[in-house]
Amino acid sequence: QVQLVESGGGLVQAGGSLRLSCLASGSNFRFSTMGWYRQAPGKQRELVAVISSAGSTKYADSVKGRFTISRTNAKNTVYLQMNSLKPEDTAVYYCNLKYYADDYWGQGTQVTVSS
Secondary structure, three states, rough: OOEEEEOOOOEOOOOOEEEEEEOOOOOOOOHHHEEEEOOOOOOEEEEEEEEOOOOOOEEOOOOOOOEEEEEEEOEEEEEEEEEEHHHHHEEEEEEEEEOEEEEEEEOOEEEEEOO
């Protein structure tokens, strides 16, 4: 069983930065695709960024050029560096791990961007 624990959320002013971290348990982290998703009130959960086991990345158009996803396999951790934050980035951010048919989610961390 994999557990994902997010940290790093909080309240920040527009234009500011935050770095989210997600620590994963288990031994398959380095072979897994890791992703960050977010869900704003009244909206569906959406993809923010993903990084493959080989390090390939993909971003939502709304965050390209502002957010960076990265991973440190030795620490079983994936990061999301968020710069130039906007009020519309306010949401609960969730970490996701995919390994073949296995699909795990963290409990989420709140990010609030004030204008």
